[in-house]
Amino acid sequence: MVLRPPRSLGEWTRYHDIRKRCIFNKYHGKGSAHYFKYDPGYRDERDPANHPLIFLADGVVIGTIRIDVRPEGRAVFRLVAIDTPWQGQGLGTIMLEMAENYARARGAGVVCLNSVPDAYSFYARHGFNPARWDGRTRNETEIPVMKQITSEPMQLAA
Ligand SMILES: CC(C)(COP(=O)(O)OP(=O)(O)OC[C@H]1O[C@@H](n2cnc3c(N)ncnc32)[C@H](O)[C@@H]1OP(=O)(O)O)[C@@H](O)C(=O)NCCC(=O)NCCS
Numbered sequence: 183m184v185l186r187p188p189r190s191l192g193e194w195t196r197y198h199d200i201r202k203r204c205i206f207n208k209y210h211g212k213g214s215a216h217y218f219k220y221d222p223g224y225r226d227e228r229d230p231a232n233h234p235l236i237f238l239a240d241g242v243v244i245g246t247i248r249i250d251v252r253p254e255g256r257a258v259f260r261l262v263a264i265d266t267p268w269q270g271q272g273l274g275t276i277m278l279e280m281a282e283n284y285a286r287a288r289g290a291g292v293v294c295l296n297s298v299p300d301a302y303s304f305y306a307r308h309g310f311n312p313a314r315w316d317g318r319t320r321n322e323t324e325i326p327v328m329k330q331i332t333s334e335p336m337q338l339a340a
């Protein structure tokens with residue numbers, strides 16, 4: 183299992199395709215109250231503090247996550263997804279663990295994310311708790327959560 187940035191056009195295509203199908207079309211599709219068109223060129227994707235990553239199993243891209251490294255020891259996980267055929271087999275758990283290691287290696291002591299209701303039990307099982315973190319979503323159908331990933335107590339702003 184590998185978690186790393188996309189390196190080829192094919193890998194970037196998979197990255198965007200998985201996010202679009204597994205998250206945008208499912209939770210922000212046309213007709214939904216939170217319609218949002220997926221834009222692969224969105225400026226946040228090019229922010230050098232934000233790390234678009236793919237998760238590979240046996241060389242196949244099966245998942246995506248973007249890890250935004252914030253000041254004050256915080257990381258935000260964005261658009262966490264395992265592609266449909268590979269869901270429910272423990273692979274999301276492995277990707278989450280690797281993503282936490284990736285964030286920790288870049289100075290994060292805390293991880294924040296906005297969970298869709300379907301995925302809330304997944305995050306709760308892995309130590310995330312509801313928290314009104316700074317910069318959380320204003321979409322009231324999602325649940326902002328947070329997890330401490332170091333044993334050092336962190337002083338958090340709001
Ligand atoms: C949420 C997700 C990343 C979890 O990865 P996974 O490999 O399926 O998860 P694991 O096999 O390690 O763990 C299983 C748990 O994941 C959750 N899960 C499984 N399939 C899911 C799905 N289609 N959608 C949401 N959560 C799911 C369940 O809590 C499941 O626990 P259960 O078996 O007790 O019901 C993955 O299912 C997914 O990409 N879902 C669609 C996109 C999504 O909802 N992303 C989260 C955005 S915040």
